[in-house]
Amino acid sequence: MDLLNVKDITVTYGRNPRPTIEHFSLDMKEGEIVSIVGESGSGKTTVIRAILGLLPGGGKVDQGDILFQGQSLLNLKKEQWRELRGSQISMIFQDSGAMINPIRRIGDQFVEYIRTHQKMSRKEAWNKGVEMLEKMRLPSGDTIMRNYPFQLSGGMRQRVGIAMSMTFQPKLLLADEPTSALDVTTQAQIVRQFMELRESYGTAMIVVTHNIGVAAYMADKLIVMQYGKVVDAGTRDEVMNNPASEYTKNLLAAVPEMGGKRYV
Amino acid sequence: MSERENLFSETAGGVPPVIMEARHVTKKFTTAGGRPLLACSDVSLQVRKGQTLGIVGESGCGKSSFVKMIVQMYPPTEGEIIYNGKDITKFKGEELRQCRRKIQMVFQDPAAAFHPKMKIMDIVTEPLLNFRLIKKSEKEAKAKELLRMVDLPEDFVYRFPHNMSGGQRQRVGIARALALEPEIIVCDEATSALDVSVQDRVIELLVKLQKEKGISFVFICHDMALIQSFAHQVAVMYLGNIVEVLPGSEVAANAKHPYTQAMLGAIFSTKMDFTKKIESIESEAPSPADVPPGCPFQNRCDRCMEICRTQKPKLTEIGPGHQAACHAL
Numbered sequence: 011m012d013l014l015n016v017k018d019i020t021v022t023y024g025r026n027p028r029p030t031i032e033h034f035s036l037d038m039k040e041g042e043i044v045s046i047v048g049e050s051g052s053g054k055t056t057v058i059r060a061i062l063g064l065l066p067g068g069g070k071v072d073q074g075d076i077l078f079q080g081q082s083l084l085n086l087k088k089e090q091w092r093e094l095r096g097s098q099i100s101m102i103f104q105d106s107g108a109m110i111n112p113i114r115r116i117g118d119q120f121v122e123y124i125r126t127h128q129k130m131s132r133k134e135a136w137n138k139g140v141e142m143l144e145k146m147r148l149p150s151g152d153t154i155m156r157n158y159p160f161q162l163s164g165g166m167r168q169r170v171g172i173a174m175s176m177t178f179q180p181k182l183l184l185a186d187e188p189t190s191a192l193d194v195t196t197q198a199q200i201v202r203q204f205m206e207l208r209e210s211y212g213t214a215m216i217v218v219t220h221n222i223g224v225a226a227y228m229a230d231k232l233i234v235m236q237y238g239k240v241v242d243a244g245t246r247d248e249v250m251n252n253p254a255s256e257y258t259k260n261l262l263a264a265v266p267e268m269g270g271k272r273y274v
Numbered sequence: 275m276s277e278r279e280n281l282f283s284e285t286a287g288g289v290p291p292v293i294m295e296a297r298h299v300t301k302k303f304t305t306a307g308g309r310p311l312l313a314c315s316d317v318s319l320q321v322r323k324g325q326t327l328g329i330v331g332e333s334g335c336g337k338s339s340f341v342k343m344i345v346q347m348y349p350p351t352e353g354e355i356i357y358n359g360k361d362i363t364k365f366k367g368e369e370l371r372q373c374r375r376k377i378q379m380v381f382q383d384p385a386a387a388f389h390p391k392m393k394i395m396d397i398v399t400e401p402l403l404n405f406r407l408i409k410k411s412e413k414e415a416k417a418k419e420l421l422r423m424v425d426l427p428e429d430f431v432y433r434f435p436h437n438m439s440g441g442q443r444q445r446v447g448i449a450r451a452l453a454l455e456p457e458i459i460v461c462d463e464a465t466s467a468l469d470v471s472v473q474d475r476v477i478e479l480l481v482k483l484q485k486e487k488g489i490s491f492v493f494i495c496h497d498m499a500l501i502q503s504f505a506h507q508v509a510v511m512y513l514g515n516i517v518e519v520l521p522g523s524e525v526a527a528n529a530k531h532p533y534t535q536a537m538l539g540a541i542f543s544t545k546m547d548f549t550k551k552i553e554s555i556e557s558e559a560p561s562p563a564d565v566p567p568g569c570p571f572q573n574r575c576d577r578c579m580e581i582c583r584t585q586k587p588k589l590t591e592i593g594p595g596h597q598a599a600c601h602a603l
Contacts (some may be wrong), residue, residue: 026511049469050440053550147556164333164559186405193332193496198554220469223542227552244356250544264474265544268528273481 011080013181013214014038014061019074021053021060023067030056030069036076038231040181041212044245045225048235054218056186056238061216062101063091078182086102097127097178099106106171107159116162116170117155119269121173132193142173165196169203176207183207183215217225222265226250234258278420293457293490294321294344299353303342311563314350315337315514318589320507321458324488328505330495330537334562334570336514337494340462343491345379346370347382357458362535378451382463388435394421395431398449405454420449424479436497441472448479452487465500477504498537502526507595510534513562513570516589520596532575569601576601 015082016036022029027197031053038044046054047102053119059065061076063083078099086094103109109121130138135157143151146169159167168188175183188204189197195263201224207213219225226232234242234257241255253259301314313336321327343350346362354361357373365373368482378401386552394415402408408416418428424445424529428568435443443462451459461480465473473560481504483489493500503506510518512530518531539553540595555574566572569582589599 090503133357143469163558193535194331194498194540195540195554196558198552199556201542202552202554222470223546226544227542227546227548237530246548260470262544264471266470266473266503267543267545268499268502268541269357270499270545271503272523273477274484274506274522 012037012077013040013042013079014076015077015152016057016061017075017077019076021056021065021069023065023069025068029072029238031235033074035074038182038214039213041208042230043208043215043217043228044231045172045219045229046216046233046235047222047225047261049220052235054235055186056100057235058186058218059220060132062095062099062184064101085088088126092126096123096175096180098154098180099148099182100175100178100180101218102168102171102175102183102185103187104188105164105167105191106174107162107164107167108169109171110159110160112113114158115155116157116159120155120170120174121155124177127178138177140175143170144175146170146173146176148173154215164192164197168192168196168200172200172203172207173176176211177212179211179213181214184211185215185217185219187219188217190219190221197224204228222262234261276285281545290323290325293319293323293355293562294355295319296340296344296355297353299340299343299350299359301336301343301348302351303339305563309563312514313562315540315565316353317511317514317516318353318518319509319519321490321492322506323457323490324484324493325506326484326504328493328501328508330498330501330508331511331558332496332537334513334559335511336562337511338375338462338488338512341379341462341492341494344458345377345460346374355436356536360557371382375454376456377399377458377460378454378456380444380447380461380464382442383467384447385435387447388443390435392447393431393432394433394435394438397435397446398431398453401450401453407454416453421446422454423452423483424449439472440468441476444468444472447478447482448476452483455487456489458490458492459493463492463496464493466496471498480504498525499541499543504553510537513559513565515570515586515599517571517600518596518598519589520593520598524596526567528593528596530592530596530603531600532577536574569599 018033018035020029023033047052058073081123121135124135124138141150143154148169189200217228226246229246234245236257242249242253242258294317299314299317303311303313317340331337348499349363355363362373398417398420399413417431423428426445502522504524508522508525509516512533518534521596536555557574568584569587572578572582577586585602587599589597592598
């Protein structure tokens with residue numbers, strides 16, 4: 011059985027008659043990494059928000075179905091979502107620091123998160139948090155638990171976000187531009203960390219990014235979107251070496267390369 | 275004075291003359307806790323006529339602080355910036371105002387750089403009206419002319435910034451910077467907020483304008499692959515220090531400094547070998563508020579030696595047009 015099947019979904023927002031994504035399909039096995047690339051407004055973030063049932067502002071899936079381990083996600087009740095989110099499916103945002111309450115310490119929120127999902131004493135939850143932070147190569151997890159988000163660098167905040175989302179070893183991790191706010195050297199570190207997650211936990215991932223290099227490096231399967239439609243999909247090598255659409259060809263040609271095209 | 279005049283009239287071997295030179299520019303800030311923060315340490319760089327100087331580095335390396343001194347948003351703590359034979363950091367009043375005409379800026383976020391309730395026509399002609407170079411009645415014609423220069427349709431003059439895409443807005447930003455016919459345009463991450471295909475066209479536009487009008491660009495960027503594709507000179511900054519300066523065409527093959535190489539190793543390319551593990555230095559840069567003595571890069575460098583911990587390496591010539599600050603070279 012596949013881990014996730016997205017079957018021909020169409021998503022519209024509010025009264026806007028034009029769908030934001032049209033006829034999007036995706037099948038994922040356990041431990042597979044799928045990258046979705048596209049330029050701003052292409053609907054790539056909408057896809058993962060639809061999967062997690064977090065479409066904002068009147069967005070809804072009009073057509074099709076989303077199955078997670080064979081179970082439809084479209085009509086889940088609040089309690090059912092609570093079982094699933096954060097433990098079976100987690101999400102990482104562009105800047106995890108911005109998703110954490112700025113006036114509460116990391117540890118405070120980490121403990122709350124753990125105790126929402128599992129019966130555990132504060133002390134145990136704290137230790138679990140420290141353990142997760144240190145697994146994500148953050149030195150002195152205890153100090154970080156006592157820090158506020160603003161005291162950490164962008165790379166550290168992103169590691170905190172990854173540590174939190176991996177606490178319950180979810181089967182599926184959704185990452186929305188997880189490295190876009192980071193410097194190049196930090197970006198490489200975080201990408202490496204994601205690859206290690208799959209090796210050690212077998213986590214499947216959907217990575218949404220506009221950085222085609224990062225997407226291709228991480229992905230088993232690659233999806234290229236434009237104006238809410240899939241213009242190219244296939245294994246990484248298929249899409250990178252033999253893109254079917256003109257759009258993907260142009261997109262690949264526009265990426266600046268070391269020692270490549272020179273403008274002057 | 276004679277030495278300066280020589281410098282600015284020199285055109286040796288087809289190399290365009292230097293029109294602006296930063297000499298030993300240092301900028302110190304005081305942090306909220308009262309501790310000193312060294313944003314730029316002894317930065318010396320040259321801008322040549324009709325050429326692009328790219329400055330590349332990670333966040334907090336002082337690249338924005340440096341260009342803010344070029345556009346005179348604040349003066350350096352030490353050092354001078356020579357433009358047309360004069361130290362512009364000493365300018366005041368009308369002299370300063372007139373100098374600003376010649377050095378313009380394009381910002382990173384084009385949505386935040388304009389007044390949201392001004393029409394494009396007013397945005398691009400405001401600098402001209404401020405300097406009384408046109409009459410109000412000429413505004414519309416001039417605005418259309420400026421938009422044509424940046425390949426935007428003329429009827430955009432009646433639009434508001436929010437009715438345009440990011441790439442179109444950035445073109446308006448460039449049109450506004452062009453309005454006063456400056457000699458130098460400073461671009462602070464001017465394409466970072468744009469999609470790659472839009473970025474491609476904006477860079478093409480900048481290069482076209484440079485060739486037509488002989489404008490010099492100072493272009494800040496964190497994307498090494500982008501900057502080396504159109505900059506004549508690339509300066510790599512790390513924790514307030516220039517660690518390497520080299521021609522853009524040589525970055526791919528000839529970059530020598532360990533930090534530059536670390537940055538190159540961390541680039542994800544569409545043509546890379548995807549099965550190979552990505553290289554990257556594991557640690558993070560120290561805070562610019564506590565830079566260690568000696569080489570700023572010492573604690574992340576795999577070629578660090580004893581001398582690196584005590585003595586700061588000086589930027590020295592290691593090839594034609596190629597300087598680096600490293601004891602190991």
